[in-house]
Amino acid sequence: MFEQKQKQIIMIVDDSPVNLQILIEVLGDEHEIVFATNGREALAMAEINNPDLILIDIQMPDMSGFEVCKAIKSMPRLEGVPCIFLTGMSQQEDEVAGLKLGAVDYITKPFNPEIVRLRVHNHLELKRYRDERARLALLDGLTGIPNRRAFDDQLSHEWSRALRNQGLLSLIMIDIDHFKSFNDAYGHLGGDDCLKRVATALLASLRASDFVSRYGGEEFVCILPEADEESALITAERIHRNVELLHLPHCGSLVSPFVTISLGVATLMPSHDFVPDYLIEMADQMLYRAKDKGRNRIEHWHQPA
Numbered sequence: 001m002f003e004q005k006q007k008q009i010i011m012i013v014d015d016s017p018v019n020l021q022i023l024i025e026v027l028g029d030e031h032e033i034v035f036a037t038n039g040r041e042a043l044a045m046a047e048i049n050n051p052d053l054i055l056i057d058i059q060m061p062d063m064s065g066f067e068v069c070k071a072i073k074s075m076p077r078l079e080g081v082p083c084i085f086l087t088g089m090s091q092q093e094d095e096v097a098g099l100k101l102g103a104v105d106y107i108t109k110p111f112n113p114e115i116v117r118l119r120v121h122n123h124l125e126l127k128r129y130r131d132e133r134a135r136l137a138l139l140d141g142l143t144g145i146p147n148r149r150a151f152d153d154q155l156s157h158e159w160s161r162a163l164r165n166q167g168l169l170s171l172i173m174i175d176i177d178h179f180k181s182f183n184d185a186y187g188h189l190g191g192d193d194c195l196k197r198v199a200t201a202l203l204a205s206l207r208a209s210d211f212v213s214r215y216g217g218e219e220f221v222c223i224l225p226e227a228d229e230e231s232a233l234i235t236a237e238r239i240h241r242n243v244e245l246l247h248l249p250h251c252g253s254l255v256s257p258f259v260t261i262s263l264g265v266a267t268l269m270p271s272h273d274f275v276p277d278y279l280i281e282m283a284d285q286m287l288y289r290a291k292d293k294g295r296n297r298i299e300h301w302h303q304p305a
Contacts (some may be wrong), residue, residue, distance in 0.1 A: 006105055007032045008124050012053040013042040013068060014086060015060045019109070023055065024112045027120060039063025043071055046078055052127050053120060055107070057086045058098070068100055073102045080111040080130070105244040135240045142192055143199035145214035151221055154211050155276050158225050170224040170232035170267040171279050173287040174202070174239065177260045177295040179218035181252025194259060205235065221283075229267045229302040236263045236298045261294040262287060268303035 012035040024033050025244065033291040036042035036047050039062055049262050054072065058065035069083045084096045088109040098106065105119055113185045138150035143147060146154070151305070155171075162169045176182070183191040195218065202220055211223040224232050240263060248259035264287030266279055293299070 008052040008128065009049055010124075011035065011042065011046060011049060011054045013037075013039070013054065013060070013065070014057040016057070019057065019086065019111075019134070022111055022113075023116065026111070027115050030035065031120075031124075039065075039068040040073075042068050044290060045076070046072055050077065051081060052131075053124055054081055054083045055086055055120075059087075065200045066097060069098070069101045069103055082127055082181065084119065085125065108145075140199075140214040143196050143214050145199050145203065146211070147148075148189055148213065151211070151213035151215065151223070154213075154278075155225055158211075158223055159270050159276045159279075162225070163272070166269065167226050168228050168267060168269050169279065170227040170229070170235075170265065171259055171263040171283040172224065172232065172236050172239070173223040173280075173283040174220040174222070175262050175287055175291065176218040177255055177262055177291075178250070178253045182250055182259065185250075185252040197246055197248060198243055198259070198261070201246055202239055205239040205242045209233075210235070221280075227267070229265075229300065232265050232267050233298065233300055236265050236300070240298060255294065255296040262290040262295045264288070264290055265298060265300035266302070267300075 007030070009032045010027055012020060012033065014020050014023070014035070015037050017292060020035050024035070027033060034045055034051065036045050039060055042056070056065040056068050063084055069085070072078050072081065072083065081116040084105045084107055085100065085103050086107055086109065104123055107119060138146055138153070140147040156243065158169055161167070176194070176240055179191065182194060186194075199212075199214065199220065202222065206222060209225055213221055215221040222235070240261060243259065243261050246259060246270060250257065250259045253260065264283045264285065266282035266286060268274070268279055268282070282301050286301050290297045290299040
């Protein structure tokens with residue numbers, strides 16, 4: 001059975017009910033449509049709906065289409081969203097002004113339904129292609145889970161959110177015990193299979209709001225938003241147990257006949273006195289403590305009251 005593509009979201013910004021009705025009829029069957037009738041409403045709705053394409057009328061009363069496009073392009077989350085201007089104008093200078101602001105195309109009024117469909121289709125296909133390339137750039141090629149770059153982005157995001165909400169943030173650093181010996185005994189193909197199976201066990205151990213990535217080599221890292229020390233330790237113990245339950249033979253291990261992991265857990269409340277790297281450093285210190293104490297164990301740290 002083939003997986004059906006999710007409908008892409010088009011936002012239409014036009015103060016004319018007639019124009020809105022025509023465009024909704026032309027595009028509504030194949031795409032999810034949201035609309036706004038003025039510029040300020042459009043900016044708010046764009047933030048909420050994260051559209052794949054925005055059609056903007058140039059002439060509107062409170063904010064012109066040019067002003068709306070400029071504001072959208074200044075928003076980090078929306079700067080890559082393609083914008084098409086809707087216009088009855090034919091002056092070349094208006095087209096140049098719009099393209100300089102970052103618009104990708106123009107559609108002139110009165111609307112030709114077939115031209116509207118084709119231009120929208122082409123730009124949405126380009127957007128889908130760019131999104132897929134961006135998604136793949138944030139995945140680890142071997143395990144299929146997020147990579148170090150994705151982790152850096154996610155930690156920055158969760159740190160900022162915890163700062164706003166004055167919430168806790170926990171991090172778990174994970175290392176496969178004696179992995180070099182595993183590679184020596186079972187070869188690199190065996191090592192690759194081990195990494196993939198451990199990654200799957202980590203995913204199965206986390207809440208929907210948690211995040212796991214490959215940190216590098218045989219190291220993984222988990223971000224646990226709004227998790228206090230107790231919750232983070234419970235998650236770490238679940239991860240530890242689920243990896244043990246894989247029962248992957250490891251004849252080169254000095255701690256177990258099966259693959260095991262060492263874990264370092266750190267919990268703090270982000271503040272402007274720290275940077276995200278401090279949380280990584282503390283979790284990393286706990287990981288090294290676990291390895292120094294014999295591996296196959298969990299060590300933890302939390303911010304003093």
